[in-house]
Amino acid sequence: MVKGVQWNDDYWLLLLQVYLQKPIGVKPLYSKKMVSLAIELHIHPQTLYNKMCALDRLETPRLERIWDKYSNNPDRLARAAKLLREMQGFSHADAFYEGVEMKETFEVFFRPIEGCAPFSPLMLTLVLDLYFRLTPHTMVPNTPEVVEVAKLMGIKPQQVAEVMQLFQVCDPYLNRTAPVSTPLLEACQQLWNEYGNTDPVQLEEYAAELKHYFK
16 A cells, blocks of 8 residues: 555545445445545455444444535536645646555455456455365365355356365365466465465455445
8 A cells, every 4th residue: 555545534435435325334345446546545355344334323423514615516526536636646646646555455356366357356255165064075166155156256156166176276284286386386285274264254254245346
């Protein structure tokens, strides 16, 4: 993220826009709308989610004023949000951040891994969650669960099955050997190192939240 970025009260307008999109209300933490705004602002989705909950409760007089002014006037809100983006340079990010130290953190989780498109760490996490709920002989394209997660992510079941084969290589209990090392295998190994020895229920709960990104 941008070094030193802090919450700007003007961002309430952008958050309100997302809040008012149908269905109106607090959006899931990892919904694509929330993640897109988080990447735009370089602010973690969890921070935006917490802010949106505060907006939902109208916790401060300032939020009440913003709500009264904009909630029933989407055109006014759209104009104000557009002006804010123009002033902040969001539509010219390369120029706006020129000379500013950039260090992306959470953003890369949602972007395709270099040399591994279309897979992002998010997508691999969903496949790993499924891996722990299947047996090796069911990690094939025609297994209903494989078809379901592939459809959710907009890819082919065969692609999901191929990633599951790579996770089998990472699984020390199976003692499989990869014919060659690939960037995708390295990415799978990194995720295995992070989640392979953790409680599968925790991963399942995390994956359930991440699935909102594709809905």
